[in-house]
Amino acid sequence: MTDSPLQNRTVVVTGAARGLGAALARACARRGARLALLGLEKPRLDALAADLPTPALAVETDVTDPAALVAAAAETRRRLGRPSVVVANAGVAHGGPFAGSDPAEWRRVVDVNLTGSAHTARAFLPDLLDTAGYHLQIASLASLGAAPMMSAYCASKAGVEAFAHSLRAEVAHRGVAVGIAYLNWIDTDMIRDADRYPVLRELRAHMPPPARRTFPADDVAARLVRAVERRRTAAYVPGWLRLVQVGRASLPPAVLRLSRRELPRMEAEDSLGPTGPLGAGGLADRAAGARSSTRE
Numbered sequence: 314m315t316d317s318p319l320q321n322r323t324v325v326v327t328g329a330a331r332g333l334g335a336a337l338a339r340a341c342a343r344r345g346a347r348l349a350l351l352g353l354e355k356p357r358l359d360a361l362a363a364d365l366p367t368p369a370l371a372v373e374t375d376v377t378d379p380a381a382l383v384a385a386a387a388e389t390r391r392r393l394g395r396p397s398v399v400v401a402n403a404g405v406a407h408g409g410p411f412a413g414s415d416p417a418e419w420r421r422v423v424d425v426n427l428t429g430s431a432h433t434a435r436a437f438l439p440d441l442l443d444t445a446g447y448h449l450q451i452a453s454l455a456s457l458g459a460a461p462m463m464s465a466y467c468a469s470k471a472g473v474e475a476f477a478h479s480l481r482a483e484v485a486h487r488g489v490a491v492g493i494a495y496l497n498w499i500d501t502d503m504i505r506d507a508d509r510y511p512v513l514r515e516l517r518a519h520m521p522p523p524a525r526r527t528f529p530a531d532d533v534a535a536r537l538v539r540a541v542e543r544r545r546t547a548a549y550v551p552g553w554l555r556l557v558q559v560g561r562a563s564l565p566p567a568v569l570r571l572s573r574r575e576l577p578r579m580e581a582e583d584s585l586g587p588t589g590p591l592g593a594g595g596l597a598d599r600a601a602g603a604r605s606s607t608r609e
Contacts, residue, residue, distance in 0.1 A: 317344035317345055317346075317542060318542050319341055319344040319345060319346040319397075319398070319538075319541070319542060320344065320345035320346070321345060321346075321347070322345075322346050322347070322396075322397040322398065323346070323347045323348075323349060323389065323393045323394045323395065323396040323397060323398075324338075324341045324346040324347065324348055324349070324396065324397070324398040324399075324400070324541075325348075325349040325351065325389060325396045325398065325399045325400065325437060326338050326341070326348065326349070326350060326351065326400045326402055327351045327352065327374070327376055327400065327401055327402050327403040327429075327433055328351075328352055328376075328402040328403030328404060328594070329348075329350035329351055329352045329358060329361065329402070330350075330352035330353065330354040330357040330358050330361070330594065330597075331352075331354070331357060331501070331502060331593065331594055332499070332501035332502060332503065332530055332592075332594065333402060333451070333496075333499055333501060333530050333533060333534060334350075334352065334400075334402045334403070335357075335361055335530075336530040336531045336533065336534035337400055337402065337534045337537060337538065338350055338361060338365065338369070339361075339365065339531070339534070340531070340534040340535055340537075340538040341398075341538060341541075342365040342366055342367045342369070343366070344538060344542070345367060346367060346398070347367055347368045347369065347370075347393045347394070348362070348365055348367065348368075348369040348370070348393075349369075349370045349372065349385070349389040349392075349393055349396065350362055350369060350370065350371045350372065351372050351374040351376070351382075351385055351403070352373070352374065352403065353373065353374075353375060353594075353597045353598060353600075353601050354373075354594075354597050355371065355373040358371035358372070358373065359371045368393060370388065370389060370392050370393055372385045372388060372389070375429075375601045376403045376425060376429030376430070376432055376433055377421075377424045377425055377428060377429050377432065377601075377602075378432075379432045379435065379436065382432050382433060382435075382436035382437075383436050385436070386436045386437050386439075386440065389440075390440060395440040395443050395444050396437055396440045396441065396444065396446060397441075397444045397446040397447065398446055398447050398448075398449070398541055399433065399434070399437045399440075399441060399446070399447075399448045399449070400449045400451065400537075400541070401429075401430040401433045401434065401448070401449070401450050401451060401473070402451045403425060403426075403429055403430075403433070404425060404426045404451065404469075405421070405422055405425045405426065405503075405590055405591070405594065405595045405598045406422065406463065406465075406466045406503055406507070406590075406591045406592075406595065407419070407422055407463075407465060407466070407587065407588055407589060407590055407591065407595075408462050408463055408466075408507065408510060408512055408513045408516075408587070408588040408591065409462055409512060409585065409586060409587030409588055410462060410585050410587070411464040413586075413587060414464070414465070414587060415587070417602075418465075418587075418589070418590070419464070419465045420465075421598070421599075421602050422465035422466055422469055423465055423468060423469045423472070425469075425598060426466070426469035426470065426472075426473060427468075427469040427472040427473055427476065430450060430473050430476065431476055434448060434476075434480060438484070438489075441484075441489045442484070442487055442488075442489060445487075445488035445489060446489055446490075447489070447490045447491075447492065447541060447544050448477075448480070448489065448490070448491045448492070449491075449492045449493075449494060449537070449540070449541055449548075450473050450474075450476070450477040450491065450492065450493050450494065451473075451494050451496065452470055452473055452474050452477070452493050452494055452495050452496070453466075453470040453495065453496055453497075454495065454496070454497050454524070454554060454557065455467040455470040455471070456470040456471050456473065456474040456493075456495060457495065457554070457557050457558060457561045457564065458557065458561055458564030458565065458568065459471065459564075459565070459568070460516055460568060461516070461568070461572050461576065462512050462513065462516060462585070463513075463516070473493075474493055477491050477492075477493045478493075481546070490544040490546070491546070492540060492541075492544065492545050492546050492547060492548060493546070493547050493548070494537055494540065494547075494548045494550070495547065495548070495549050495550070495554045495557075495558070496533060496550050496554075497524060497526075497528065497550065497551060497554060498517065498524075498525070498526065498527040498528065499527060499528055499529075499530050499533050500527045500528065500529050500530060501530055501592065502591075502592035502593045502594060503591045503592035503594060503595065504527060504591075504592075505592070506591045506592040506593075506595070507588070507591050507592075510586075510588045511579070511582075511584035512579065512584055512585050512586070512588070513588065515575065515579060515584075519571055519575060523551070523553060526551075528550065528551065533550050536548065536550045537550065
């Protein structure tokens, strides 16, 4: 698409090794963008970079490491030029009751999803200020309404929504736009793995029928790239999530009623155990977190 605003621009995607991040990279490359692919799984990043039709750089980066992100920003600037778009997509999830959760694993979810998003913005903000660029924060239906058994994930996604709103207000007068992507279930390793656990399978099964559906990552990426091209302040995939935004105050009472009815049965069936990190990306992050703890 030679008429895309992304043509010959540099786009940074975190969590680019698989899932939505990889799909976003492919979609941006089809619009003529140069890609900086940040993530933990270097062989997958290298393979994706080699497969893209435009120049691409693969940088193994843990978003919880501010120094690594600053180094990645410098390498991106040197090799591809100053980024015009940054997509903070890196994320992990664990499931299970809060009371029995491992404190380190709970914290890691928040560190990756929330603090890692802030570190990403901090590292690349000088470039976005220079290019009057666009920062897209990947959020979730969990940003609009929290669910039981996903306390760390929901807390982190509510946090990134608030962070993005705050950042937008700070940088708008400098020409930088900040968008939030509210997404429902996407067909990724993380969601497919979640379906193996009764606690998370039941969570999705008790949602209204439209909310149970999973969407192909490539379809979601195509919608998000259009939002990037238009510098949207909010993107909703699927579109009916706009209605959830309007009625979000009604969600906590509805979730509470459902939980009071269903959780006693699940407790009796002993199906509320912790899941650990979900998906292959979650396992890669666990290994990165272990390395980080060793260094500390």
